[in-house]
Amino acid sequence: MNRFLFVIADFLSRPPGFYVLIAAMIACTAMVPFGLTNVITYALSVAAIVITGVVLIQGYRDTAAIHAKLDEIIVALKEARNNVVGLEHAEPEEIRAHLARLELEAAAADQEAEHEGVAGSDTLDGIQRGLSKASPAAAKRNEVRRQRRAQKR
Structure with a gap:
């Protein structure tokens, strides 16, 4: 059917x-x-x-x-959290709670970026530095990316 x-x-x-x-x-x-x-x-x-x-x-x-x-x-994406996969099947309350946690994390990351003086085109570097704390492999990849961007400038 x-x-x-x-x-x-x-x-x-x-x-x-x-x-x-x-x-x-x-x-x-x-x-x-x-x-x-x-x-x-x-x-x-x-x-x-x-x-x-x-x-x-x-x-x-x-x-x-x-x-x-x-x-x-x-x-x-190795840096991404896999706990959001399948979130669309969760109850609405669970989705709202997860969204609230993500918004809090984003606000905290913004405050940390402002505190570190990260702005404009450096925002991507700030995000990558935050992701680098999660895994050493991510830190290495992000460092290589930063070096390549610096060479292009």
Whole structure:
């Protein structure tokens, strides 16, 4: 059943599917003079439900794809914390709590950067120094990156 719904949603979310819905609406409007208002009302109600379903299914697919891509990036970055992978499946309270922790950490990092005098283009270096505290390998990579940027200037 899911496969069928995804195929229908995919078709209806593209221009040919939209044209089919427009043609169906025109056909319903053409039936009004024949006294088929109940049929027209029913058909338009079903069309509205189908369109709503298409929007929801396409939104689900887009969101799932974005989460998969972000999870791939998080896993690929050695410095990133992997505990955020799959956070979209958590309860809303857990997500809000995690977001609050991240905002506190970001505010603390901003204050630390201001305290160290990191500003402008040096902000990236400040972030990398913060990440370097997490792992020696990250520290080495970041040092190499800093040296390369310095050579380019």
